[in-house]
Amino acid sequence: MRWLIIIFATALSFSAWALDLQQAKQQGLVGEQLNGLVGIVLEKSDVGAVANDINRKRLASYQDIAKRTGTSLTVVQTRAGQYNIERTQAGHYIQLADGSWRKK
Secondary structure, three states: OHHHHHHHHHHHHHHHHHHHHHHHHHOOOEEEOOOOOEEEOOOOOOHHHHHHHHHHHHHHHHHHHHHHHOOOHHHHHHHHHHHHHHHOOOOOEEEOOOOOEEEO
């Protein structure tokens, strides 16, 4: 439960760029990955820059959480990935363990 609260608080901190992320997800350009980062589903225009910016900020937050909680970055990313995938809206993409993409 503690992890969900931490990850939820982190997710709220992403609101500054959430509109760009939402647009990219709605257009099927990016999806949630198991490692807590977003991945490019369909390469188009600025999607790489948007994904890189989101992932840079997420990774910084995950590193901070790992440091504050004394947990490894891998564990934090895995739990964040699970949480983000669970919260993914129907019709948006998630990445499966084999690396393929599917709509939720």
